Amino acid sequence: MAISSFTSRDYVSPNMDKIYKLIDPITLLPRYIGFTSIPLQRRLENHIRTSLAYNTTHKERWIVSVLKQGKKPLIELVRYLPKSTPGTWDEWETYYIQKYRELGYDLTNGTGGGEGVVHPSEETREKIRQANRGHIMPNQTREALAKANKNRLCTPETRAKIGLKNKGKQRSEYQKNLYKELYSKPLIVTNGDKEYRFKNADEASVELAKLGVIIKPQRIRFLVRQYINPKKRTYNVKKSLWTYKPVIP
Numbered sequence: 001m002a003i004s005s006f007t008s009r010d011y012v013s014p015n016m017d018k019i020y021k022l023i024d025p026i027t028l029l030p031r032y033i034g035f036t037s038i039p040l041q042r043r044l045e046n047h048i049r050t051s052l053a054y055n056t057t058h059k060e061r062w063i064v065s066v067l068k069q070g071k072k073p074l075i076e077l078v079r080y081l082p083k084s085t086p087g088t089w090d091e092w093e094t095y096y097i098q099k100y101r102e103l104g105y106d107l108t109n110g111t112g113g114g115e116g117v118v119h120p121s122e123e124t125r126e127k128i129r130q131a132n133r134g135h136i137m138p139n140q141t142r143e144a145l146a147k148a149n150k151n152r153l154c155t156p157e158t159r160a161k162i163g164l165k166n167k168g169k170q171r172s173e174y175q176k177n178l179y180k181e182l183y184s185k186p187l188i189v190t191n192g193d194k195e196y197r198f199k200n201a202d203e204a205s206v207e208l209a210k211l212g213v214i215i216k217p218q219r220i221r222f223l224v225r226q227y228i229n230p231k232k233r234t235y236n237v238k239k240s241l242w243t244y245k246p247v248i249p
Contacts, residue, residue, distance in 0.1 A: 017036075017078055018035070018040075018081055019081065019092055019096050020033075021077070022034070022044070025066065025189070026067065026071065026075075027144060029148055033229075034093065035089050035093045039079065044075040047073070048063060048067065059109065136154060185200065189204055205217045
């Protein structure tokens, strides 16, 4: 790892501030990003000890699950943070948590890092960006990440848990107005041969039923959203023989 931020006065010692990652010993993928000023192995022992004692957070439950398989998480250095490093330790921790999540890693961190500090200043962001320029993900890590996420689907049990967690949540006024504006707009439905225009999703549902196409208004609205933003990730989306798209003025 390049440590271009070091100066001649910096000395690498086991007790130097650093960002580290905990790695799954089976998939070899990072699962946790943290900060410490003690030796890495001692920090790993602390993680294991607290996980066995409490087993309440996502990270602790993951560590306990690894231990039950007769293995231990691996710990690796991400970056040393000598005194000459721009920014503070919490900003660096926040940066790396966000970076690894953007790369697709399923981290067990409960917050965005830095004891909840998730919005470093633009100046700090730029310094961190420059310091990490040119860092490339190793091919071994890319292959392990691709293998772990291949054919990954949301199970019915997970869907049920998500639904239970979101039950009773109220939408903000902004969300209500956004959905109201989207759902009340006219749309076009076509099967390639014929094209139909409707005032809204409710009318489309009623009229399509007369043609033998049974589809709920909620499903039509979902398909319109998919047409507007096809890059949005969804699970188990069945491809429709009909195309639902908004009317563009």
